[in-house]
Amino acid sequence: MDDPAQTKPDPVRAGTSTTGPDRNWPLNSWWVAAHASEVTEKPILRWIAEMPIAFYRTAEGTLAALHNRCPHRFAPLHKGDVEGDNLVCPYHGFQFAPSGQCVNVPTQEKTPAAIRVRSYPVVERYGFVWVWTGEVERADPDLIPADLAYLSDPAWHVVWGYLPVSGNFMQMKENVLDLTHFAFLHKNSAQITGWDRPPAVEVANGRVTFRQLFDMQPLPAIYAVPAGKAPGKLVNRDNWGTQLSPGAHHGAVDMHDPDPGPDGLERFALRIIHLTTPVSIGKTHYYWAMARDHGQPFDFAAMRAQASVIFGEDIEIVEASQEMARCTADHDKAVEFSVAADRAAIEGRRLVQAMVRNEAAE
Ligand code: FES
Ligand SMILES: [Fe+2]
The missing domain is CATH 3.90.380.10 (Naphthalene 1,2-dioxygenase Alpha Subunit; Chain A, domain 1)
Structure with missing residues (x-):
């Protein structure tokens, strides 16, 4: 099977649809990011609506979806390891909770509260992993078609x-x-x-x-x-x-x-x-x-x-x-x-x- 991780946006926004070159998708929507079997404790990267998102499961199997760019020096988080609930950046080891909050900077005792990444609502339903790319308050899982x-x-x-x-x-x-x-x-x-x-x-x-x-x-x-x-x-x-x-x-x-x-x-x-x-x-x-x-x-x-x-x-x-x-x-x-x-x-x-x-x- 083809590897979705290889599907990246074009390097510049040179694409078009038959209706023109502008974004033609809503952000307040659930999108399938992966089949449920593809998301494990080994994080994966999926580009969704031009956003790089790291998907992983915590040690207990709960899904998490974080913006893939570490706010320290921009390393891709999906190349890191999962420890318990957290995703550990592969570069200097900052740890991020599923909420996106940085919970550990290995070289200092105090973790500045301002260090965080965007966390995306994510649910598993009907065998697939669905991610919400819009406003968090609107992310109602019941909007995923029950059909x-x-x-x-x-x-x-x-x-x-x-x-x-x-x-x-x-x-x-x-x-x-x-x-x-x-x-x-x-x-x-x-x-x-x-x-x-x-x-x-x-x-x-x-x-x-x-x-x-x-x-x-x-x-x-x-x-x-x-x-x-x-x-x-x-x-x-x-x-x-x-x-x-x-x-x-x-x-x-x-x-x-x-x-x-x-x-x-x-x-x-x-x-x-x-x-x-x-x-x-x-x-x-x-x-x-x-x-x-x-x-x-x-x-x-x-x-x-x-x-x-x-x-x-x-x-x-x-x-x-x-x-x-x-x-x-x-x-x-x-x-x-x-x-x-x-x-x-x-x-x-x-x-x-x-x-x-x-x-x-x-
Ligand atoms: S780039 Fe992530 S910890 Fe430094
Ligand atoms: Fe067809």
Whole structure:
């Protein structure tokens, strides 16, 4: 798997999104910084929203997230060791508590109270580590979408992965709000047909949801095989997806076979989770997960392989499109033309842009 620690912002702010070069993410938001298994007593560095953050677990397993720059001589704290609750700077040994307060300067008895680093609210939920990059008082863990609870439900088989993207996080979000690209971008890999008209779109409570119903349509092999069905069998498919927050989206395929046979599944479902965290304007941490409520024995390797091919195609086109956006000296004139099938993506973009604007206006 790719190493998220290697995903750093560009050295200068030279990136752009299709909507321009300015920061297009809100800070008052929970972002996935890591899979829970990646954060241990050995600190790691993640760049989140242009901020270098050291993540670690205390001896008791509690998560901590500190700004990675030691306020003494700016050494990167993630290269230090954890002692009990504290992170020890690798350079001169100043110790920082999870609150960010310096609690020990080895060469003197008294520790000046002014020595501290920013501490970020951080929680573990649904198998991932979420960090809040905005005002601490607003960091309510209940803002992490509860819709994702199936990720920690043993009734679901879950695989996850990480892919670095040299593209803006919003382009990855818009990509999963418009599945009409299946017929073209994934025509060989996914072989999912029927996405040839705009889906229904609903915007409510800060979320956008699209829905496409496929009544008694041939079941693509990618859905049929794990369910023990013959590819091409006529079943009902309800394919929907919701932008849950700036950092989280999930897609769903709820399938219903009205003629399952004696041992066959009548209802079976797939969830595809896209957790997109801005590194900088032109880079994104992309944690993905897939969850199935069926498949015995469950073939994790096949699911992971499938996902990396299909998501690799998405990333390749997003990166190449961003390259096209940034190559122009006349970016302002690079006007996008949207069509009816873009509605969910446009609404998703608007919702996030409104959050950014509202923050700026406060
Ligand atoms: S740079 Fe961290 S203790 Fe000196
Ligand atoms: Fe795709």
